[in-house]
Amino acid sequence: MNPFEMVIGIVLIVTIGSVVRAKYGVRRDNKGNEFFAAPADNAETKALQAEIRALKDRIQVLERIATDTNRAVTLDQEIERLRDNSKI
Numbered sequence: 001m002n003p004f005e006m007v008i009g010i011v012l013i014v015t016i017g018s019v020v021r022a023k024y025g026v027r028r029d030n031k032g033n034e035f036f037a038a039p040a041d042n043a044e045t046k047a048l049q050a051e052i053r054a055l056k057d058r059i060q061v062l063e064r065i066a067t068d069t070n071r072a073v074t075l076d077q078e079i080e081r082l083r084d085n086s087k088i
Helices: 003-023 043-067 072-086
Strands: 026-028 034-036
Touching (some): 043 072
Antiparallel strands (some): 026 034
């Protein structure tokens, strides 16, 4: 094993270790002490999750409208329903 391969191996091992630590929520403070960080479940996170759910629902409806060609009559009703839901 030449020195270049050894450097690549070390970088690979350190990178994999960092990814695994991040996956399990291991953090370090300013002094280098490791600790497990609890996931933040604050109000902002919950609001963002609710907004993402609403956006996914809207995308699902829009995809259904765009791909369904025989429902041209109810297209206006679907759009109005989406507008009414976004005002809430």
